[in-house]
Amino acid sequence: MQQTNPLDEITHKRRLSATGPGGLQRKRAGPEVRDVHHSHYGRICPIETPEGANIGLITSLAIYARINEYGLIETPYRKVENGRITDKIEYLTADEEEKYTIAPANVEIDKDGKIVGFVVARRGDQFPLVEGKDIDYIDASAQQLVGLSAGLIPFLEHDDANRxxxxxNMQRQAVPLLKTEPPLVATGLEEKVARDSGSVVVSDVDGVVLSATSDNIIIKTDDGKFKHYKLMKFERSNQDMAINQRPLVKRGDRVRKGDIIADGMATSNGEIALGKNLLVAFMSWEGYNYEDAIVISERLLKEDILTSVHIFEEEIEARETKFGAEEITRDIGSHVPPESLRHLDENGIVHVGSRVKVRDVLVGKVVPQADVMMTPEERLLQTLFGKKTGMDKDESLKVPPGEDGVVIDVKVFSRKGKVKKKELEKRKNEILEKYRRLRERLRKNTAFEKSRIEERYKNKEITKKEYDEEIKRLDDLLKVNLEILDKNRRRELENLQRGEELPAGVVKKVKVKIASRRKIQVGDKLAGRHGNKGVISVILPEEDMPYLPDGTPVDVVISPLSVPSRMNVGQILELMLGWAAKKLNIQCITPVFIGATEEDVKRMLKEAGLPKDGRVTLIDGRTGEPFKEKVTVGYMYIMKLEHMAEDKIHARATGPYSLVTQQPLGGRAQYGGQRFGEMEVWAIEGYGASRLLEEFLTIKSDDVEGRKRVYEAIIRGEPIPDPGVPQSFQVLIKELQALGLKVELIKEKKKKE
Structure with a gap:
């Protein structure tokens, strides 16, 4: 399941597909099948669909749609009787809807609920102009046309469909930020998405909060029972995002069933919060925002405004091999620099809390090799002392590129029966001792709290009733916490006794979790909610950013050319309304299709004392001189997307080679080289750079002898020798020989002078 953020999760659960078993095939599906159909209205979102080969085949359920017992999608309508709108809601399938005349939700009605005048209604794929008495149903809501993701875009009706x-689609790729913030301009669906995605914690009882800590909430219910909610702390989602829940209630708060009591990832006060409200200016800045590039202020970096936490999980297995069992150990050979091993314990496993860098060893592992090459002396040494003689191969788990951070969790799994009895007993005693200390600390803390309350009572700071209530609360809390500890202790002991169900041949498995804090950097992708995306080209010091007449520097500078051809004018309306909302310190809710109009936005700007066109004269931060033209400025909700430079940047000096061709491997994951294909050869040929081309195709790739000779020449400070024959040529000869062709290389004999 996709879990980049709560919206990603809930939209994945609501996805519809026309492909799969018994469905359409991507190659054979034509434009007719993929296109929006009139029967989609209120059932399938006409906007949310992938951009690639799956366009129109993979879709999303509309907001109010439901699936009936026959697997058909239904959408709700309000019944209209004799031109009067009733409160009766009926769900209709696409077939049932065909025979009725249905009016839009925003028709004009009189005080009796009767439809006034003529209305443009829908009947099948026709749009007749009808009187109120001829209407059978009316839309339940103006928003029922769109899906969840599109329903979160304010001023959607002012955006071109492509954008x-x-x-x-890009809202689903937004990375949960360290400091969340709800949008200044919202659509009203934010709380519903957060709640239904399961990201937030919802109380299922009425009662009073007995205790609220960073990882636990205990509620005393109205019937005297206790309800315990365990919060998730820095768990990893499927997309390596950090799931971290934070309590929204405090001790003594009254909660009702259905109240949100804790925030989850990418939520703020129970609302989904995928980005940040930033001060944006639409202007060019020294060409740095050419081709959708974005200029940002260093403030976003210094104040961790667009910083996100990612949790990576790495695992390694020790297996039984035909040469013996693989071993997890600290002693992995003299070739590894000691600083790479500085975080390992005596068993070769990294300590929790270690700050690790790329290429540091997380878990040391050696793999036994075939002893074919052993001399009789080495074999004798091994027999006598059981000593490894440097024949073991190092296959340790190292920190991959882009995953440096802090180790937050280490789990070791051993097969049942493989753990020695002594070791099992030792672990059992450790668990018992840990929980004994926790219980003792809990009792001491409670006794200390009681003594403080008694002191306050003696000093007449609190009444007898308050004293009794506090003592009762502490006793209740102690009882609940002891029960929780007891349950956790039993579970840990059961897990220890049971052992792990490891795959066949696996003796031991180690999982390491690393939490990495990623600040915003050049190359990261940012986007608004209107398809207005771009890549950061430069991060400017705050003092160099253009600033408002009152001295406030802007956070983001976007090219004005990114708006006209894209026709996503919704971003300009959001910008202006956002500025007014910021000034008035309010949140504006503008639902899709029935939201704020241009007049409403102008009115809000006037109320906030801002220019009605949203344009001001900005001053250049470098020179202090005003810019020639007025600039559109305002607050826009900006998201950081999961396409980050950290995951894509890659460089190689030397590294692994392919066994067959002896060329460097390809791709970032394999620590590979840059691909130099046929077309790249033409490009270099076009410049006539023959020596460069020769290097690329030989010593920088698969001329094994040449590589060695060049290395030696560089070390000795000698001229670089001429390249030899590349390995790929040898492979070609071997292929031809395998086909039965006698291909030989005949050296040309030098003619005798």
């Missing part, structure tokens, strides 16, 4: 599609 709205990108906007709804």
């Amino acid at each position: 709205a599609l990108m906007g709804s």
Whole structure:
């Protein structure tokens, strides 16, 4: 399941597909099948669909749609009787809807609920102009046309469909930020998405909060029972994001069933919060925002405004091999620099809390090799002392590129029966001792709290009633916490006794979790909610950013050319309304299709004392001189997307080679080289750079002898020798020989002078 953020999770659960068993095939599906159909109205979102080969085949359920017992999608309508709108809601399938005349939700009605005048209604794929008495149903809501993701875009009705599609898809790629913030301009669906995604913690009882800590909430219910909620702390999602829940209630708060009591990832006060409200200016800045590039202020970096936490999980297995069992150990050979091993314990496993860098060893592992090459002396030494004689191969788990951070968890799994009895007993005693200390600390803390309350009572700071209530609360809390500790202790002991169900041949498995804090950097992708995406080209000091007449520097500078051809004018309306909302310190809710109009935005700007066109004269931070033209400025909700430079940047000096061709491997994961294909050869040929081309195709790739000779020449400070024959040529000869062709290389004999 996709878990980049709560919206990603809930939209994945609501996805519809026309492919799969018994469905369509991607190659054979034509435009007719993929296109929006009138029967999609209120059932399938016309906007949210992928951009690639799956466009129109993979779709999303509309907001109010439901699936009936026959697997058909239904959408709700309000019944209209004799031109009067009733409160009766009926769900209709696409077939049932065909025979009725249905009016839009925003028709004009009189005080009796009767539809006034003529209305443009829908009947099948026709749009007749009808009187109120001829209407059978009316839409339940103006928003029922769109899906969840599109429903979160304010002023969606002012955006071109292509950009709205990108906007709804990119919201699912937003990375949960360290400091969350709800949008200044929202659509009203934010709380519903957060609640239904399961990201937040919802109380299922009425009662009073007995205790609220960073990882536990205990509620005393109205019938005297206790309800315990365990919060998730820095757990990893499927997309390596950090799931961290934070309590929203405090001790003594009254909660009702259905109240949100804790925030989850990418939520703020129970609302989904995928980005940040930033001060944006639409202007060019020294060409740095050419081609959708974005200029940002260093403030976003210094104040951790666009910083996110990622949790990576790495695992390693020790297996039984035909040469003996692989071993997890600290002693992995003299070739590894000692600083790479500085975080390992005596068993060769990294300590929790270690700050690790790329290429540091997390778990040491050696693999036994075949002893074919052993001399009789080495074999004798091994027999006498059981000593490894440097024949073991190092296959340790190292920190991959882009995953440096702090080790937050280490789990060691051993097969049942493989752990010695002595070791098992030792672990059992450790668990018992840990929980004994926790119980003792809990009792001491409670006794200390009681003594403080008694002191306050003696000093007449609190009444007898308050004293009794506090003592009762502490007794209740102690009882609940002891029960929780007891349950956790039993579970840990059961897990220890049971052992782990490891795959066949696996003796031991170690999982390491690393928490990495990623600040915003050049090359990261940012986007708004209207398909307005771009890559950061430069991070400017705050003092160099253009600033408002009151001295406030802007956070983001976006090219004005990114708006006209894309026709996503919703971003400009959001920008202006956002500025007014910031000034008035309010949140504006503007639902899709029935939201704020241009007049409403102008009114809000006037109320906030801002220019009605949202344009001001900005001053250049470097020179202090005003810019020639007025600039559109305001607050826009900006998200950091999961396409980060850290995951894509890659360089190689030397590294692994392919066994067959002896060329460097390809791709970042294999620590590979840059691919130099046929077309790249033409490009270099076009410049006539023959020596460069010769290097690329020989010593920098698969001329094994040449590589060695060049290395030796560099070490000795001698001229670089001429390249030899590349390995790929030898492979070609061997292939031809395998086909039965006698291909030989005949050296040309030098003619005798």
